Amino acid sequence: MRSFVRVLLGLALVFAGTSHLSFARQDFRAQVPEFVPLDADTTVLASGVAEIGLGSALVFASRRRRFVGTVAALFFVAVFPGNVSQWLNRRSAFGLDSDEKRIARLFGQPLLIAAALWSTRGGTRRP
Template sequence: MRSFVRVLLGLALVFAGTSHLTFARQEFRAQVPELVPIDEDTTVLASGVAEIGLGSALVLASRRRRLVGTVVALFFVAVFPGNIAQWLNRRDGFGLDSDEKRIARLFGQPLLVAAALWSTRGGSRQRS
């Protein structure tokens, strides 16, 4: 089950990263907090590249799964301010067109952190 969740999460990250670079680029700009010191489009592109790399690492990692899971979890924590900014600034994107929907999304981020950590732990033969 852990491997299934790890691969699913990895594939979701690759898809999300690809969408940052292509069809959902404008939608992701709604999530960039004003405090980010570089322009929105550059931030979206950079985070997309990071998601593709992290997702690929989750899918392909065999010897360093714990490390990859930790880095992915930290990435999810790092992008959380974007979700908060989207809620606070009432920016629509990805069907999040109400405060209720944007708040509900905030509760999903800790689940992603937990999934990244849980899916890359376990098994007595696994090394860091």
């Protein structure tokens, strides 16, 4: 089950990263907080490349799964202010067109963090 969740999470990240670079680029700009020192488009492109790399690492990781899971969890923590910014600034994107939908999304981030950590831990330990 852990491997299934890890691969699913990795594929979701690759898809999300690809969408950063193409069809959802405008929507992702709505999440970039004002305090980010780069312009919104550069931030979206850079985070998309990071998501593709991170997602690929989750799918193909073998020896470094725990490390990759930790990096993925930290990435989800790092992008959380963007979700908060979207809610606070009432920016509609991804069908999140009400305060209720935008705040409900905030509760999904801890689940992603937990999935990244849980799916890359466990199994047999080496002596």
